[in-house]
Amino acid sequence: MGLRPAQIIHLFSLQPYAPPQLRLAVVSELLLLGLSTDATLNVLQKSPELLGMSSKHIKDRADLLRRLAFKEVGLNHMAVHFPRIFTLPQKRIEVIENLLKEKCLFSVQQISKILQTCPNILLEELGDVEYKFQFAYFRMGIKHREIVNSGLFQASLAEIKNRVIFLERLGLFQTPDKKGQTQVVNPKLKSIIRASESDFIEKMACSSLEEYNIFKKLLAREEERRRKEEEAAEKNDLSDSESDGEGSDSD
Template structure:
């Protein structure tokens, strides 16, 4: 019997284990190879839930040496069923771990003190869950602190995200942010359930949380209370689109939200529907006022006097007013240069500062 090297043995031990997470297990097949005597080796095959089968990790038709037991053939993203075009045909786990540790050490020299076998276990576990070598490397190099997590801790996190419908790429985005790794799985589960309860289901939950991981830090009870307040201003069906368009509406001070709402509703004469379809609550009040005042002075916006005033339909939509760059906004309304618009914005900022100072002086006099 040929003895496997230490690194090869670690990979062999890891990949011959049976894993039940995500309906995944490995089928062991015995193959006989010629060479230095009769040597028995295990050929492994991925199996997924509902009878789905993927190509063998090591093809039983190809004669391999003991060293090649540590190599994977075309890792497959099992959630999307696509192959990462940036990876090699055969990935050596040992080499992948070396590359990850080397790249991480360039930013954090303490990475060199980590237990290499523990890091190898973590990397192997991600690969066995269907993560491509490229995705695994990019995530760990971007966030070296993840290397300090044990395989068990990372496995629980990845499995939890999988249960709630997150793709590997979406999970990687959240893990790189560092938000989820500092939270217990039970706390994460409560957060997921709270968002689902307000109507953020299907792919909405993974999409919004992967783009704005900070939402996970919001206490479930605080989220419920914020939704209750929003329902006083908007329809129930508008809540999820509002959070998707302006995620920080969950954290923003409620008084600031009210100021924005009142300004757009009363001063600009724009109703809730346009607020929902824009990213209104992602901007400051001064930003909204600057855009609005510019339009008024340039003759592109007139305040409707009545509910059925036909002038309402001639005003630009709120999304066109707010959700554009300064350069595009200046060109769209008045064909101004970006330099001229920035000069106008700076002038308005000084006016706002004077208003604020005057307001503070009045408050002090009243006291």
């Protein structure tokens, strides 16, 4: 396998109770993905639990990623930077794939790029993933290609909403109308997301940190109040329906 003596010692120091044959089979599968020996050991250092898995599991997971349009370079990148992809349940990956494909209408190639550039999406709440897309697509009027290239799913939902709504209330952002027109020139989604907080506040919003922090607190209160009102409305609707049901039974 081309391992140096020091690398062999390092390998056998990870998960010391893993059977030697299983250990070597896992290393072999990672090397077959095109990883160097150093990269393979780094992957196992990050996720030593891989040494307790069968080589078939590693191979099946790589095949699943290939079905999602991953090329060898993408597989290598994912293995090195997000080795948890091999330990997550296959069902979890398929659920995210279906969400992005069926509800968000991304193509297979776009899903592949999203997973490669933002693998942490696999660990997020499904509701947050869908809401991020809906916020960008419907509220901001951003199309699929720009969403993918912007790195939308790398940012937290809270930060996206804070920045966009802050710009909106300053008159620096406007939701496009049905024809995609706005009365202001909206900044690009990529610029909004990737700017550091100081650059966003000073250069994009032309504001101050104090004003932005106050806005975030006020927005959080607004959303909490709205959430409570919605919960109260749902309870009232449920109570009304139960009352109607009891009336029908007595009749």
